[in-house]
Amino acid sequence: MILRDIFDKMKPNFSKDGRFEKLSSTFEAFESFAFTPNTVTGGKVGGGYKGSHIRDAVDLKRTIITVVIALLPALLFGMWNIGHQTAISYSLDWGFWHQLWFGFLRMLPIIIVSYVVGLGIEFLFAEIRHEEVSEGFIGTGLIISMIVPVTVPLWQLALAVAFAVVIGKEVFGGSGYNFLNPALVARAFLFFSYPSHMSGDSVWVATPFHFAGDAVTGATPLGQLMAGQPLQASALDMFIGTIPGSTCETSVVAILLGALLLLATGIASWRIMLSVVLGGGLMGLLFNAIGANEYMQVPFYYHFLMGGFAFGCVFMATDPVTAAQTNCGKWIYGFLIGAFAVLLRVLNPAYPEGMMLAILLMNCFAPLIDHCVVARNIKRRQKRWATAERRTA
Amino acid sequence: MNTTIIKKGLDICIPGTAERRVSDMRLTGCFAVKPTDYVGVKPRLLVAEGDPVLAGTPLFEDKSNAAARFTSPVSGTVKAIARGDKRALLAVVVEADSEQKSVQFQTSASTADGMRKTMIESGLWTLLRQRPFGIIPQADANPKAVFISAFDSSPLPVDIPFMLNGREQDFQAGIDILHTIAGTVHLSLQGGKDNGFLEKVQNAEIHHFQGPHPAGLTGTQIARIDPINKGETVWTVNAQDVATIGQLFSTGHYCPQRMVALCGPVVGNSQYYRTLSGASVEELTKQTTFNELSEPLSDFRLISGNVLSGTAIAKDGFLSTECDKVSIIPEGNYYDFMGWLRPNFRKFSFSRTFLSGFFKRKAESGKRKAFEFTFDTGKHGSDRPLFVTGEFEKLVPLDIYPMQLIKACIIGDIELMENLGIYEVEPEDLSLCEFADTSKTEIQAIIRNGLEKIRKELGL
Numbered sequence: 120m121i122l123r124d125i126f127d128k129m130k131p132n133f134s135k136d137g138r139f140e141k142l143s144s145t146f147e148a149f150e151s152f153a154f155t156p157n158t159v160t161g162g163k164v165g166g167g168y169k170g171s172h173i174r175d176a177v178d179l180k181r182t183i184i185t186v187v188i189a190l191l192p193a194l195l196f197g198m199w200n201i202g203h204q205t206a207i208s209y210s211l212d213w214g215f216w217h218q219l220w221f222g223f224l225r226m227l228p229i230i231i232v233s234y235v236v237g238l239g240i241e242f243l244f245a246e247i248r249h250e251e252v253s254e255g256f257i258g259t260g261l262i263i264s265m266i267v268p269v270t271v272p273l274w275q276l277a278l279a280v281a282f283a284v285v286i287g288k289e290v291f292g293g294s295g296y297n298f299l300n301p302a303l304v305a306r307a308f309l310f311f312s313y314p315s316h317m318s319g320d321s322v323w324v325a326t327p328f329h330f331a332g333d334a335v336t337g338a339t340p341l342g343q344l345m346a347g348q349p350l351q352a353s354a355l356d357m358f359i360g361t362i363p364g365s366t367c368e369t370s371v372v373a374i375l376l377g378a379l380l381l382l383a384t385g386i387a388s389w390r391i392m393l394s395v396v397l398g399g400g401l402m403g404l405l406f407n408a409i410g411a412n413e414y415m416q417v418p419f420y421y422h423f424l425m426g427g428f429a430f431g432c433v434f435m436a437t438d439p440v441t442a443a444q445t446n447c448g449k450w451i452y453g454f455l456i457g458a459f460a461v462l463l464r465v466l467n468p469a470y471p472e473g474m475m476l477a478i479l480l481m482n483c484f485a486p487l488i489d490h491c492v493v494a495r496n497i498k499r500r501q502k503r504w505a506t507a508e509r510r511t512a
Numbered sequence: 513m514n515t516t517i518i519k520k521g522l523d524i525c526i527p528g529t530a531e532r533r534v535s536d537m538r539l540t541g542c543f544a545v546k547p548t549d550y551v552g553v554k555p556r557l558l559v560a561e562g563d564p565v566l567a568g569t570p571l572f573e574d575k576s577n578a579a580a581r582f583t584s585p586v587s588g589t590v591k592a593i594a595r596g597d598k599r600a601l602l603a604v605v606v607e608a609d610s611e612q613k614s615v616q617f618q619t620s621a622s623t624a625d626g627m628r629k630t631m632i633e634s635g636l637w638t639l640l641r642q643r644p645f646g647i648i649p650q651a652d653a654n655p656k657a658v659f660i661s662a663f664d665s666s667p668l669p670v671d672i673p674f675m676l677n678g679r680e681q682d683f684q685a686g687i688d689i690l691h692t693i694a695g696t697v698h699l700s701l702q703g704g705k706d707n708g709f710l711e712k713v714q715n716a717e718i719h720h721f722q723g724p725h726p727a728g729l730t731g732t733q734i735a736r737i738d739p740i741n742k743g744e745t746v747w748t749v750n751a752q753d754v755a756t757i758g759q760l761f762s763t764g765h766y767c768p769q770r771m772v773a774l775c776g777p778v779v780g781n782s783q784y785y786r787t788l789s790g791a792s793v794e795e796l797t798k799q800t801t802f803n804e805l806s807e808p809l810s811d812f813r814l815i816s817g818n819v820l821s822g823t824a825i826a827k828d829g830f831l832s833t834e835c836d837k838v839s840i841i842p843e844g845n846y847y848d849f850m851g852w853l854r855p856n857f858r859k860f861s862f863s864r865t866f867l868s869g870f871f872k873r874k875a876e877s878g879k880r881k882a883f884e885f886t887f888d889t890g891k892h893g894s895d896r897p898l899f900v901t902g903e904f905e906k907l908v909p910l911d912i913y914p915m916q917l918i919k920a921c922i923i924g925d926i927e928l929m930e931n932l933g934i935y936e937v938e939p940e941d942l943s944l945c946e947f948a949d950t951s952k953t954e955i956q957a958i959i960r961n962g963l964e965k966i967r968k969e970l971g972l
Contacts, residue, residue, distance in 0.1 A: 123847055151894055155851030159844050159889040161824060169823040170939075170956045171946040172815050173524070173667075173841065176859035176866055178893020179950055180852035182900060185865050251894055295897030295951075384864045388902055444901040444915055493916050497931040500911075507741040 126150050144245040148252035151180070179254055185386050186258045189377035190367075190434065194265060196360055197367025198222030201269050201325055204363050208324045208337055225269055225325050226366060232273045233264040236280040244289045255294030255301075255440075256284065262302040262434060265367035266427060267309060268322040275313050279305040299482045300441045303475050310475070318342070318471060323363035337363035341426045341464065341471040344414050350421075357424035368430035371423065378433040387437035390446060391453040395432040398457025399423065406465055414465050422461050431460070431474040441482045448488040456481045515703035516736050518723030520909040522862055522944055524667040526819065526887050530773035530782040530837070532674055535799060537787040539612060543586050544594075544603040544790045544830035545571050549823075550638070551646045551960075552967065553580060555601045563590045568615030568634055568766035571604040579651035583635030585768050585788045587613045603830065614765040624693050631693075631757070634766045638833075639753040643734070643746050644935040645967045655747045657738060658694045660687075662710055662751045663702035663721055665728030666818035668775045670836050672751050673701075673708045675771040675784065680709045683751075685758030691715040694747060700733040725820075726909065731941035735910045740935050750834050756789075772796065772831060776819075776840035777887060778803050778812050787831075793838060794828050808846035813889050815839040820943035821956060844890020851892065859892070860885040862903065862948040896951040907944040910936060914945055918955055921962030926969060929962050938963075 132138045133146035150156075155178070161168025202218025202225075205211065213221065237260045238252075245252040263280060287304035288297040310317045320336040340352050340362060352362045360370025368374070381387035403419025410416050422428055436442065436456050443452035456477045463473025470476065547555040554575040559565060566587045574580035586608040594602040617634045621627050631637045632651060642649040649655070662672040676683055691697050697715060701707045703722035711718065719737060721727045730748045740746055749757075756768050768789035775782040780801035787796070793814055805812065815822040816832040819839045823832050831838070855867040904914035912933035920928040939956035946955040 120849065122849075153850065155848035155890075155892060156894055157845045157847045158891045158894075160891055161889075167824055169821070170954055171821065171943050172813065172819045172824065172839075172889050173526075173887050173947060174891050174893075174952060175863065175948045175950070176856065176861040176892045177863045177948075177950050178852065178952065179896045179899055180893065181865050182863075182950055184852055253896065293897075295899045386863070386865065439899060439901045442901070445913060446902065446905055449902075489916075493913055493932070496911065496913060496933075500931065500933060503739065504741045504743075507744065 122153060126153065141246060144250060144252055145242055148242065148245070151251070155180075182386055183254045183258045185380070185384050186434070187261060189380040189386075190258075190261055190265065192373040192376040193367045193370060193430070194226075194261070195219075196370040196373040197265060198226050200360060200369055201225050201366065203361060204324045204337060205327055209327055209330070211327065221325075221327070224328075226264065228273055229264045229267065229269075229271065229276060229366065230261065232276050233280050234260045236277045237263070237284050240281060240284045240289065241293075244293065248293075250293070253294035255288075259283075259301045263305045266302065266306050266365050266430065268317060269325045269366050270322045271309065271316060272313075275309060275316060279308040279312075282308045295440055298441060298486070299479060300435050300438050303435060303479050303482075306475055307479060310470075323365075339364050339426065339471070340421075340424075344417065344425075344464075345471040347413065350417075354418075354421065354424060357421070365427065368427045371429045374429045374433050381433065381437070387433065388439070388442070388449050390449040391437045391442055392432055394450045394453030395436050395457040395460075396423065398454035398459075399428060399432075399461045400457070402458040402461040406461070422464065426464070426472045427474040428460060431478055432457070436478050436481075441485065443485040443488045443492075445489050445492040448485070448492045451488050451492075452481050452485055455484075515720040515722050517703075518721060518727035518732060518736075518909045520906055521665075521724035521726055522907055522948070523665070523724040524820075524860065524887075524947070525885070526667045526777060526839075526841070528776045528779050528782050528840075529668050530670060530775040530784055532671060533783040534771065535783065535785050537785050537791065537795060537799075539586060539608050539788065540610070541795045542591060542605050542607050542792045542830070543584070543588075543788060544605045544792070545582050545584065546603040546790070546830065546832065547572065547582070547601050548603075549832045549834070550580075550648060552576065552964070552972075553648070555582075557593065557601060557604070559590050559604065561590055561593055564588070565590060565606060566613050566615045568617065570635065571606070572601065574648070577648055577650055579632045579637050580648045581632060581635050582638055583615075583766055585766075585790050587611075605830075614767070616764045617760060617766065619761045619764045627689055627693055627761075630761070631689075634760055636757050636760055636766070639749060639756065639768075641748045643731075643740060643748060643938065645963050645972065646938050647967070647972065649745070649747060653745065653747075655694050655745045656740075657696040657698055658690045658747045658749060659698045659700070659730045659734050659737070660716070660749050660751055660754055661700045661728055661730045661733055662707065663700055663728040664818075664836065665702075665723075665725040666820055667725070668773070668818065668837060668839050669728075670773045670775075670784075672836070673706075673710055675752060675836070676710070676755060677708075679752075679755040679759070679769075682755040682758035682762065683709075684713060685762055686754035686756070687713055687716050687758070689757055689761055690747075690749065690754070698733070698737050700728075700730075700737075702728070723909075726941060726944060729941060731936070731938055732909055735936055739911075742930060742935060744935075750836070752836065753834075770831070770835075772835065773837040774800055774840065775837055776812075778805065778840050778842055789831065789833055791831050792828070793825060793831060796838065797827070802840075805842055809842040809844075809888060811843040811845070812840055813843050815841070819887070820947055821940035842886075842888040844888030844892070846890070848890075848892075858886045860887065862907070863950070891952050893950075893952055895953070898949075898951050898953060900950040903948050903950070904942075904945045907948060908942065910941065912936060914942060918942070918945075918953075918958055921958045924962070924965055926966055929966065934959075934962055934966065 199219045201222035206213040283301045283305035287301040320338040324337040406415040459477035460473040547553045555572040565584045570581045588608040591607040592605040596602045699716040700719045703720035816835045917932040939959045
């Protein structure tokens, strides 16, 4: 194969004592992107190795690419919806393809900035540490671009991505060692640093190119409820996703398609997804029962349809690195995310959306939940030891 | 008949299981005893190159355990003493004489102490394994029980009842000896299968296990029958070695007979061979026809034991102790273009990220043979931190948290390891985790390091 020959010819330059030794991680990243490495179990062909000689065909690249594929329906819908919202707000007579094309042009810089900044930092850290570049950011970078308002200033986005990758991940050792979901760290950074660009009514609809007048406002359902206004969107609109909101998280249908893939392939934990929905639903029902104000009276299932609940539930709560790791812990972790998300939405006067904060909060508590779950196993074992000791004594 | 059903686990169906056909090997060529097969043995050499030895003559002993004397499986001449880094002893190789002579051992002992003495002198003692740590027990060790598994659930399974055909009386005699020395003996058989004479073995508690691998591992069986508590020890013995023990006590001769299967996808005539422990694998592969390897495969690997926890041996190497089969699989040292992206029907994955994953259940149950998976030694990916959660829990039928235990071993926290159940596992019990792990971590080596750290701390 020609491509293989090219890599083989270049490889000596990038290995130890080669001309470009400093770029070895970068070379490895591109090489292993094109070809699954030829390493064998035990490190070398031949005798001596004791262990598992065969390995599963799955690797982290395969896992991450599955997540990216699962994100595609929401991404495509989001692009179309950007054009759709603009067309509605500015009373433009755009067809389907025009709307999609407009959304694509609007999304492209966001995705590029997210990937270039994030992967740039990842490559830099990998070179400094003499490690391989982890593919984790391929998923994270796309997710970040999907959960920001379409009007986000690109320099703010770049700052947020840099903050998320460095402070949210690399200081702990890189992908796999972080305790907060990096995509949500980026969003939280934007949210708290530049609140005027992240919430309110004027950030959700992109202005058409070459447009000179004032921006048109388009309130999200959560924003309307927050302000005590009646909901304009119907449940069906919110389910399909033809409402203003962050770039790609409005369509529950598209997100469910992704969820189906994640569950079918077993990449994401069904326990977490189910328990987030249960937690959110029960909290919603509780508020329905109290019914003290209009927000509490919103039907409980509306919470699944509004804001980032569905997206967070499917793509961010289920991040295996930052979620609880034990099966029992996953139930508790997911349930509390759902419950806190609805609680924050309804009772917190400061922020309209609670999902981001609920997941970040539970990210912090996930190790504690696991600790308690494992402690039960330890206690059971120690009890068995004690009984055995009594028996022999 | 009570059968314990094991639900968690995975049967990896590699083509090339051995057919029930046996060839007797002539006892020619070289045989080796390797200290590297054992955990924690510090060998002291007792012979020199060129020395004549009989079957049963000690070749080396363990400096840290006086009970561990390693004896020659054949009579002949010491041909080579193989050494590795820092002159560490790797193997003592004995070239067999055409006529076999044996040391005559005292077998009239009827007390447990007398039997122990005979076992130690003849080298039979080194066939015992003590859990935790998988070491050879001390001379005065008193285990809680002895566990024997006559059920191989690992990939390319061998038929242990078939392998014991003709050794019925020796096997029963071996059980009797172990029963006298150690007390309770647990024999685990495969449920839902005809186990022949093994069902009627005396002086042992018979258990039946059914389910996917690791249902046949003693670690799984111990956990269900009588789990190991802190401070307790149990012994495990390979089923064929039980017959070897019985045989010595009836004849007085040390003759570590072994039925070994040569199997795997590249073997044309997968079958059994009757030889002795430590036999040269070259003698066996001479009898074998190999299938042509197709591109991009170019070489194959010989594994003494199963593909999940066995030891790779050179093509002119020797069988390890405890080995029931030699698994032969292709080396996977080739590049796979866009391997992470293509749907791929031929690659086997426990996850369902490959299209083949959706069909594997059917392929396993034999209803559908549309997908024959290819297996090789390729890692199929790069090393990463432990990333994905939840997959190990589906593969380990023990009451432990595998991920947490592995992490405790990595950080070397002895108290945490103890609390998380390290005493209940040997590396092989987590071999399926190592297989399925997305991050390609060498989990069995990590578990062994954890166990060794504790063993050294305890001064065993």
